[in-house]
Amino acid sequence: MDRRTRCSALLHSLFLCTVLSACATAPADKGVNTPDPLESMNRAFFAFNNTLDKAILGPVSRGYAKVTPDPAQTGIRNFFDNLAYIETIINDFLQGKIEDGLEDILRVIINSTFGMGGLNDFAGDIGFPQRDEDYGQTLAVWGVGPGIYLELPFFGPRTLRDATMIPASTVSRPLFYADTAVALSAGAVDLVDTRARLDSAIRLRDETALDPYIFQRDAWLQRRRNLIFDGNAPLEELDFFAPAPP
């Protein structure tokens, strides 16, 4: 990717950050009641993504999982997690979690050195837990509402709030600054590995769901809410006994 494209993506992200921060309203809905006015279009993209997954990504990732020994898969997974951890660190600080941010910096240093370039999660073994923060969660913490639910081609489920942060997330990844050939091949391995991680969840969805689109949408929105609250959502948010919306 050339420099002009990178600068444009960065500016785009900063602009969206500013606009969305300005639009923040309190109290923000953190994603529980996310509307889906584009359901017909979303269902079409969901079918498209699934066709793509069944035809290419699913079989490739299952082949990868079959031929790659478990320790090698863990190493590859750790390597890409470590590489992408910069986004978690940035968002720790953006959310005011200074201690978490400092711990996460240490985690990357330890794994990049003693953990052989990130292949080994040595930091996790000695008590530095892996966290999951991103720009979408930061906006939620700042009070920005989720907007509508979207199923994006290739990317999958997002809220509007999360979708606007895709460029910021992209420019936070070291691979974005690598040589195009390196970035593409490493990105492909990362994609296949990520799909392999999701395999059991996708199989569970296919076995359990009567309407896979609705099932995935609801599960994804709830999972995002849990991440936003770092696993400690307010108790009333776990109370799902209100009458069903009309």
Add this chain to the structure above:
Amino acid sequence: MIDLDLYSKRSLRRLWAGTLAAVISVCTVPAAVAETSAPAATVERLHSALLEAMKGADALGFGGRRDKLAPVITESFDLAFICKVILGRNWDELSQDEHIQMIDTFTRLTITTYAARFDGFSGESFRTVEEKPMNRGRKLVRTELVRPADEAIQLDYVLHQAQDRWRIVNVVAEGVSDLSLKRADYGSVIKREGFKTLMQKLEGQIDDLEKGA
């Protein structure tokens, strides 16, 4: 001659001391480990049955696991209430026979799902983390499924009191509510295809689980 007065005074003193010790010990046990509380006990009974089914998975086979788990699941969960919540406004529009059909099918699906999914043991254990009060007298029991080779899975249970016992009405895994998922999923089928199709699809799921087990 036995001094009855002294005897009774000693007994009273012992009783008093014993009561005091019991009160102190109850007060000093943190809420998180107060395992005798009824909501946590319901969840722990379920976990213990699941662990037994997992440990004896091969010897029991699918049928054995299903027979072992069935009574514990029907006692631990308020399945009739869960069906009512899942179907929401649609519940009121159904006949009594359809209510019975829904509860029967959903009960068989729940038991079959647990028997099919908990089909092996790799050193897992369950840990009760804490118990918290919720709105309308409900209780939340936070637990973890501890896995030796992987991160623990957060499993939260919502319970309410029905027929003089605490029963589970929702399971929330890593923040994802089973009740909410089913309400959206089943609601979508009823809205587009009706109650009969929902029943056919649930029966189909039971068949698939039994065939795959």
